[in-house]
Amino acid sequence: MPPQSVTRPPAVDARTRSTTSLWRLRGYLWPYRWRLVTMLVTALIGVFIALSIPLVTRAVIDGPIADRDRSGIVWLGLLALALGIVEAALILIRRWVQARAVLGVETAIRRDLYAHLNALPMEFHARWQSGQLLSRVTSDLSTIRRFSGFGMLFLIINIVQLIVTTVILLRLYWPLGLVVVVAAIPIIITSMRFERRYVAVSRRVQDEKGDVATQVEESALGIRVIKSFGRREYAFDKYDRRAVKLFGSSMDQVRLSARFWTFLEVLPNLALVLVLLLGSIAVGNDDLSLGTLVAFVTLMLSLIWPVEALGIILAMAQEAMTAADRVLEILDTAPSIVGGDITLEAPRGHLRFEGAAFRFPDSDTDVLHGVDLDVRPGETVAIVGATGAGKTVLTGLIPRLQDVTGGRVTIDGVDVRDLTIDSLRSTVATAFEDPTLFSMSARENLSLGRPGASDAEIADAIETAQAQFVYDLPWGLDTRIGEQGMALSGGQRQRLALARAVVAEPRILVLDDTLSALDVHTEALVERALRNVLADATGIVVAHRASTVLLADKAALLQGGTITHVGQHSELLANVPAYRALLAADAEAEVGVGG
Structure with a gap:
């Protein structure tokens, strides 16, 4: 992992460098x-x-x-x-x-x-x-x-x-x-x-x-x-x-x-x-x-x-x-992620990982290697893997929060590195497991990814994310929610972040374990609403629960830094022991219901 503190220039060079800097x-x-x-x-x-x-x-x-x-x-x-x-x-x-x-x-x-x-x-x-x-x-x-x-x-x-x-x-x-x-x-x-x-x-x-x-x-x-x-x-x-x-x-x-x-x-x-x-x-x-x-x-x-x-x-x-x-x-730190010059005028959302690899700077070990995955427009894939398998890194490669160090990621056949940053990030929206909210009103947080969103569109997103609690805040949507949204519970922050991603109306929607802080009842309501949203978008869902996997058309098992199996949830559950072990509790419940 990268070091966590600033590397400071040696004092012996400070005078010459400082004079030049000014x-x-x-x-x-x-x-x-x-x-x-x-x-x-x-x-x-x-x-x-x-x-x-x-x-x-x-x-x-x-x-x-x-x-x-x-x-x-x-x-x-x-x-x-x-x-x-x-x-x-x-x-x-x-x-x-x-x-x-x-x-x-x-x-x-x-x-x-x-x-x-x-x-x-x-x-x-x-x-x-x-x-x-x-x-x-x-x-x-x-x-x-x-x-x-x-x-x-x-x-x-x-x-x-x-x-x-x-x-x-x-x-x-x-x-x-x-x-x-x-x-x-x-x-x-x-x-x-x-x-x-x-x-x-x-x-x-x-x-x-x-x-x-x-x-x-x-x-x-x-x-x-x-x-x-x-x-x-x-x-x-x-x-x-x-x-x-x-x-x-x-x-x-x-x-x-x-x-x-x-x-x-x-x-x-x-x-x-x-x-x-x-x-x-x-x-x-x-x-x-x-x-x-x-x-x-x-x-x-x-x-x-x-x-x-x-x-x-x-x-x-x-x-x-x-x-x-x-x-x-x-x-003087040059941005390592620089946009290209291609703009997707009418993106379809066809997402492909082609031999994608990634390693952190100053590391000799690949976090991901040889990742191949094809997600057709309108299709949803659940990424299943153990903690630390690289699921968040994998999803971060799509909007270029990190860049591949090998292979490539494409949208509609275009390498994401050739797209303009604005075009890419208006095509892809992400809701993270640990949501970041800003010290602004709930309305401003919701419309962050799409400032021109109408009240009706914001209301639909709130309904989808089961985030109706915002209407009960002291000033409703105009209530300032405080730095990092600390005045809200973890589940409320996740639902608000999910609604923000839905408001953006992306062609590719990435849900990075976005439902982890929700109770079973709320999760079921959110999943029911999300099916309608994902029907019109390409979806990547990081999942730990079988109920979340069922949102997807198919599941992909990430282990050892690569995608080892792709298929229907029921097929992987029956034929892949590693997949079954990751979802053991939910798998047993499914078997019990099926029996």
């Missing part, structure tokens, strides 16, 4: 390119305006104040005020444009991710934890949105501001400018070391969040089992171990970030103290004007936010790159 998502930015350009342009203009205000301050101090020119102070003051208003207006424009762009990017990625998840085969979903998938669709995409809307923009702005401000400082008074340049060197080195370490910690935290989400989801879905066995403490301990592990990794992330941000806080302040000391000496020696020193200090203070924010932005960048890596792990 770059590969750039295509989602393209539809919003003009908004993004507007964001960048307004932000850069705002930076240059903000840097010009200290220069206006220098002009005020060294000019009108030094010359005691009151009129000059007014005009320069009005200029500074105008610059501040323009800067505020640019910020307003940037944020207004920003919201739609970044939310649009997140929505587009989430849409494609969800569509891709639906296109992936059952083997993928069996291998991946649902919590890991959930964390990628929610928290990872939010991380990417925050970086694309805030971090990426300010990374560019802050770099530009650092470079431009450093150039201005060197031009104002180069000895003090050199102090700033020298102070920047250890910041750059530390930032590079921080980036390498933070990406590994960030990946570990995000993976462990997925593990915790998986545990919560499993506990919520299995709450009845947990309560019935009195295993609340066991479930809590299992959750607590994962939560404590996540806490430890998160604390490692916080400690790493705290050391880096503390360093970014201390070094710029030390450089500022040194600049004030040397600048005061230069002013005292008339090597530097007071206005220039004030402008220099103001500009240097304007660097503190970009330097301090560097840690936050780099952390966001690493988290976004890790999130992109995790998202692309899904998007």
Whole structure:
């Protein structure tokens, strides 16, 4: 069987892969390119305006104040005020444009991710934890949105501001400018070391969040089992171990970030103290004007936010790159089941298995091999076999929930792999032994396979499946039945799932032990109604009871991974010991009645 957990990429490759992953998502930015350009342009203009205000301050101090020119102070003051208003207006424009762009990017990625998840085969979903998938669709995409809307923009702005401000400082008074340049060197080195370490910690935290989400989801879905066995403490301990592990990794992330941000806080302040000391000496020696020193200090203070924010932005960048890596792990998984280009315009429902074989990935043993079975249009065949014989796998090959690994399955002479997915799955409908219902109304669940079904058709399907209980729900068919239909009994869920398959009006109807949870009386009523439905469709019925086998025109015995016998129920019962043994109790009852 396939492994049950995610295979995670090795940490040694994480940095290179994550950087590449974030770059590969750039295509989602393209539809919003003009908004993004507007964001960048307004932000850069705002930076240059903000840097010009200290220069206006220098002009005020060294000019009108030094010359005691009151009129000059007014005009320069009005200029500074105008610059501040323009800067505020640019910020307003940037944020207004920003919201739609970044939310649009997140929505587009989430849409494609969800569509891709639906296109992936059952083997993928069996291998991946649902919590890991959930964390990628929610928290990872939010991380990417925050970086694309805030971090990426300010990374560019802050770099530009650092470079431009450093150039201005060197031009104002180069000895003090050199102090700033020298102070920047250890910041750059530390930032590079921080980036390498933070990406590994960030990946570990995000993976462990997925593990915790998986545990919560499993506990919520299995709450009845947990309560019935009195295993609340066991479930809590299992959750607590994962939560404590996540806490430890998160604390490692916080400690790493705290050391880096503390360093970014201390070094710029030390450089500022040194600049004030040397600048005061230069002013005292008339090597530097007071206005220039004030402008220099103001500009240097304007660097503190970009330097301090560097840690936050780099952390966001690493988290976004890790999130992109995790998202692309899904998007890069190529769907192994891809539809062909043939559409059945008027399917008759002639189903054939021709030497069909199947084995799970990473397995050396065939679950099925050399399966040959011919089911003519309108004919119903019961598949009988021991538990684990491969009956569910066999029925899953028809709608391509799995694909054959040998031989082929055909409908009306066309290999199912050559049919479009829509054509195939509108031709075939399946009702499973363990039915899945969705957190929507009973009506929406029933019409899932055929959204255009009329009320009369839905009512007929409900009658066929003996699911009239839906009319007694608080709001009838419009009652929301809750996640997984947990508010219903097992038999009610099976009947609702059976009605859903009947509503679809398929040419091929697959019943995978759909009646197992019904009592004898209800089963008899359902079987009587199903005969009318199966009279107009090709039927495959997985059966464990003789009463269910009697729905079919003939029975097929599945053993040893292949169909060994096909014939009338009475013939197989009389001539095939293995078949008789599987249906021993019902066979004895039949013999007793016949005698």
